[in-house]
Amino acid sequence: MTTELLARREKLLGTGAPLFYKEAVNIVRGEGVWLFDPDGRRYLDMYNNVPCVGHCHPHVVEAMYRQASTLNVHSRYLHEGVLDYAERLTNHHAEELASIVFTCTGTEANEVAMGMARIATGGRGIICTDAAYHGNSAEVGKLKRARDGDPEIRAIPYPQRYRPLREVASESELTDLYLSEVRRAINSFAANNIPFAGMLVCPILANEGLPNIPNGFMSQAAEIVRDAGGLFITDEVQAGFCRTGRWWGYEVMDFVPDIVTMGKPMGNGLPLAGTVARTELVDTFRDQKRYFNTFASSPLQAAVGMAVLDVIETENLRENVAHVGEYLRAELTKIQPHCPPMAEVRGHGLFIGLEWVSDSGTKTPDREGATLLVNRLKEKGFLIGSAGSLGNVLKIRPPLVFTREHANLFLTAFAEIVEEIYGTAP
Numbered sequence: 465m466t467t468e469l470l471a472r473r474e475k476l477l478g479t480g481a482p483l484f485y486k487e488a489v490n491i492v493r494g495e496g497v498w499l500f501d502p503d504g505r506r507y508l509d510m511y512n513n514v515p516c517v518g519h520c521h522p523h524v525v526e527a528m529y530r531q532a533s534t535l536n537v538h539s540r541y542l543h544e545g546v547l548d549y550a551e552r553l554t555n556h557h558a559e560e561l562a563s564i565v566f567t568c569t570g571t572e573a574n575e576v577a578m579g580m581a582r583i584a585t586g587g588r589g590i591i592c593t594d595a596a597y598h599g600n601s602a603e604v605g606k607l608k609r610a611r612d613g614d615p616e617i618r619a620i621p622y623p624q625r626y627r628p629l630r631e632v633a634s635e636s637e638l639t640d641l642y643l644s645e646v647r648r649a650i651n652s653f654a655a656n657n658i659p660f661a662g663m664l665v666c667p668i669l670a671n672e673g674l675p676n677i678p679n680g681f682m683s684q685a686a687e688i689v690r691d692a693g694g695l696f697i698t699d700e701v702q703a704g705f706c707r708t709g710r711w712w713g714y715e716v717m718d719f720v721p722d723i724v725t726m727g728k729p730m731g732n733g734l735p736l737a738g739t740v741a742r743t744e745l746v747d748t749f750r751d752q753k754r755y756f757n758t759f760a761s762s763p764l765q766a767a768v769g770m771a772v773l774d775v776i777e778t779e780n781l782r783e784n785v786a787h788v789g790e791y792l793r794a795e796l797t798k799i800q801p802h803c804p805p806m807a808e809v810r811g812h813g814l815f816i817g818l819e820w821v822s823d824s825g826t827k828t829p830d831r832e833g834a835t836l837l838v839n840r841l842k843e844k845g846f847l848i849g850s851a852g853s854l855g856n857v858l859k860i861r862p863p864l865v866f867t868r869e870h871a872n873l874f875l876t877a878f879a880e881i882v883e884e885i886y887g888t889a890p
């Protein structure tokens with residue numbers, strides 16, 4: 465069956481269409497934190513952040529069905545449900561982030577954010593990190609390929625403690641070291657007569673590998689950017705919606721950005737994303753761009769987005785994430801001394817990164833080791849992934865309804881595999 469599906473997939477979708485795991489998983493059903501294959505074998509989903517309130521949550525499914533059975537049109541009509549959702553969502557943000565442009569994907573939300581910053585500042589230059597991913601359109605994709613030398617993009621080395629740009633004596637020096645890279649990028653725009661528009665960054669540096677970020681970097685970088693006339697954008701496509709145990713990654717970093725983009729978990733699987741900002745920024749953007757997106761800002765998106773917020777609030781998922789995430793990190797940290805390749809246990813809430821190295825002295829990244837572990841866990845029925853600029857960070861990011869009992873199932877399997885591969889029993 466799997467072989468046949470693989471052959472059909474290659475023919476129909478092309479040979480380059482990405483798949484996870486050495487032996488691909490065929491999934492036919494999802495429920496809560498569980499995914500099921502055609503034979504009824506279940507996998508504990510510890511990877512997917514899109515179905516944030518759990519796969520096929522009945523409240524979300526019901527809201528989707530009810531709205532689709534009532535009305536679904538584009539956004540050029542009045543519809544109270546869209547406004548109710550916009551109001552409830554922006555109320556979860558800092559007070560000044562009061563208006564929103566809805567989109568369907570995180571890429572579009574970042575495209576809107578870049579446009580908004582460029583229109584508001586009259587600038588063009590955008591700073592990102594050197595291992596960022598913010599989306600796949602021509603404009604947003606330039607951030608991923610920043611090293612290609614697009615004149616309007618500058619990539620700074622992403623701030624981290626584990627493999628610092630240079631060994632320095634203190635945490636504050638490390639912060640300053642990375643802040644000087646922000647200043648350097650701004651100066652480089654000025655030297656090339658490219659007016660500066662701002663900086664776009666994931667507040668927890670998720671795709672970079674969830675590094676421990678030197679204290680105060682984000683808030684101080686935002687100040688430097690604003691002093692230079694730019695706007696600071698955080699991409700909450702991964703960090704947002706309680707993933708970190710706070711509503712937004714910018715809260716973890718203790719500052720308020722000018723523009724925030726959201727996506728993935730927002731619709732629990734329905735394409736729903738958006739860009740929130742101060743009202744005057746949204747007004748100017750709309751005035752200049754006349755932005756329209758057929759499927760965005762629809763009654764269906766609003767009903768589903770609203771249902772997701774209902775579940776997060778009524779099931780106390782933010783609190784759940786904070787508690788279970790802390791527990792899982794603490795238990796993994798106990799395994800660490802028995803597992804030489806596990807150099808760091810990092811992350812926030814239910815977003816955990818394990819730095820995998822072949823030599824802790826030289827900090828040599830062990831991509832193969834990470835891949836082996838991901839595949840062995842899959843064979844045992846646990847789905848995680850790997851990430852990071854070097855591909856050697858184990859990525860644990862289950863739906864927000866993940867409990868302590870689920871964590872314990874995983875910890876047992878993880879310890880068994882560590883013993884099997886490395887011969888060291890926790």
Ligand SMILES: Cc1ncc(COP(=O)(O)O)c(C=O)c1O
Binds near residue numbers: 574670
């Ligand atoms: C941080 C971040 N921003 C933006 C995106 C793009 O979102 P989408 O795939 O919905 O366009 C991604 C996708 O992985 C992402 O990880």
